[in-house]
Amino acid sequence: MHQPDRRPVTPSDVVAYSVVSSVRISPDGRDVAFVVHDSFNERGKLAKGRIWLVSSEGGAAREFTSGPRSDGAPRWSPDGQTLAFLSDRSEDGRLQLYLLARAGGEARQLFDAKGDLGVGRRADALQWSPDGTRLAFLMKDPDVEDERRRKDQGDDAIEVEHAPKFARLYVVDVAGGEIRPLSPANAQIWEFDWSPDGNDFVVLASDSPEEWSWYHARIARLPLGGGDLTTLYTSHRQIARPIWSPDCQHIAFVSSVFSDRGVIGGDLQVMPSGGGAALNLTEGMPCSPSWATWRADGRSLLVLAHEDGGSSIFEIDLATRARRDLWVGQVSFGEASWPRFDEARDGSLAVVREDLGNPRDVWVGRRVAETIAWQQLTRVNPGLSEIEVGPVASIRWNARDGRSIQGFLITPPGDVAGGALPLVTWVHGGPTSAYNARFYGLHWANLLASQGIAVLLPNPRGSVGWGRAFAEANVGDMGGEDFEDILAGIDHLVASGRVDPSRLGIGGWSYGGFMTTWAVTQTARFRAAIVGAGICDWRSFHGTSHLSAWDALHYAADPYERGGTFERFSPLTHVQQVHTPTLILHGENDHDVPVTQSQQLFRALKELGVETQLVVYPREGHGVSEKSHVLDLNRRIVAWFAARL
DSSP states (O other): OOOTTSEEOOHHHHTTSEEEEEEEEOTTSSEEEEEEEESSBSTTOOOOEEEEEEETTOOOOEEOOOOSSBEEEEEEOTTSSEEEEEEOSSSTTOOEEEEEETTOOOOEEOOOOOSBOGGGGSTTOEEEOTTSSEEEEEEEOOOOHHHHHHHHTTOOOOOTTSSOOOEEEEEEETTTOOEEEOSOTTOEEEEEEEOTTSSEEEEEEESOOSGGGGGGOEEEEEETTOOOOEEEEOOSSEEEEEEEOTTSSEEEEEEEOOSSTTOOOOEEEEEETTOOOOEETTTTOSSEEEEEEEOTTSSEEEEEEEETTEEEEEEEETTTOOEEEEEEESEEESSTTSOOOEEOTTSOEEEEEEETTEEEEEEEEEEETTEEEEEEOOOSOGGGGGEEOOOEEEEEEEOTTSOEEEEEEEOOTTOOSOSOEEEEEEEOSSSSOOOOSOOOTTSHHHHHHTTTOEEEEEEOTTOSSSOHHHHTTTTTOTTTHHHHHHHHHHHHHHHTTSEEEEEEEEEEETHHHHHHHHHHHHOSOOSEEEEESOOSOHHHHHHHOTTHHHHHHHHTSOTTOTTSHHHHTOGGGGGGGOOSOEEEEEETTOSSSOTHHHHHHHHHHHHHTOOEEEEEETTOOSSOOBHHHHHHHHHHHHHHHHHHO
């Protein structure tokens, strides 16, 4: 429905809002700490942000830290009287660990970190000891003296995968600031959890710090005194979020075939803390757990999962595997790629929550009988109420093999289905990811809707939220049936009369960029395409990406087999069939999908006479985050499709 009191969204709106993240509720359940930071950064710097506090009963939120740069990763002490956090307030881009009393005052730097503490902003890579006397954290190795001397002398040669920099587990004494390394010299620690008795850590570890090594990470045990790792569990699938049971007898974790570190949804499994076989608690369930905490008695877990384009929260019994739903709905919790919650001792849950009509804010949930009652605590971006958002609907269609596929359709504001609309299909990355019930008002999908273009956000097989079998259904077949699922969704909308088949566009970023490149080599039905950081040649991608283990695992094939899967599914193999005008966008410093992928595609299209343009953003990695680049990217996306559809 048209909203006459609201204005159309603009690219400037995309960088004008504040992002809410990293919610933490105090152990007594009274206060919630969270981070508010800019949606962009400036020339590669960390996004500016501060930690805020709000009462769990409601009321005005207040700034808790006043750093001039980037404050984040708040962690309450067990007694709730101190907040630990990371900040680069003393030197731009160099994070240090600080403590700040709950009553306020000046923050105290705990020690001088020589290495990179940035890994501490992921998951739970900064934790208090159970007794509150120490903090455990991850820190990446700094340059050694010889490396510093060579750089000072102008020798800046890059030795690839030589003298690797490991992320190691350390502990620091809160009273005196003395730090001590725990993990062995040849172990990369990706995640950890401190045992409730304070004696051990469970870690997610690998033998190399290179990103490809994460795909082969194992669960191991490390004593507080340090020493060698004891391997407890290995799998050909990826692992995340290992956590101790209250009695230290079990370890729970999430596992599936993941696409990217930090993009998590799989099965919840439990194993003995001494090692051994794991029990899959969610086998066959049509959901993808991403976060869990143990109940106090150690007999069950509270689980947050992606489910059917939305989210669910349920308890699951360790002995019977019985599921008891507490809440299911069309919302998204926490960071969109890894939904999570934080829990107080009284069972109150603090979350960052958003839905199709409302942006991210801080909410608290309280158990009422067999459900959860929610209360919104903040309204961080009140100005977004002025923006007109195109209607968003969850839709379903059948794939050619009969599978039910879900997605979201965004239509122009004020559209009353009076005629067939142009349609852009925007494919998500991963592919083990999903579009869920998020606020798309500041997504480029809504920018396109404001120009009269409908947008389909499909969740083909390979997406999370429908169980592990669905998420792994495209293993060995990326670009096969998952691509057919997307075409079936477009056909469904064409058959309904809502979409004009002569005005179709397609786009996507990362895996969505690959799928777009694949699409224009397989069909001429699209009048315009946008490839964002996409893969065009799987073999050269395997040789240059720091994710080289992922593609080999996901295709379950030899990258060097002549005429094999890697060659067959490479868009460059079929590039002579492309006729679709194609805009190509990429970050210059992308290590996930190196910019050479876009350069190869651009050169091929250019020489074939296909209308194309390549735009490379300096200093950017796999995403685009500098303010001027975000503005430019959004304007280009809208202009490219609007001019051709």
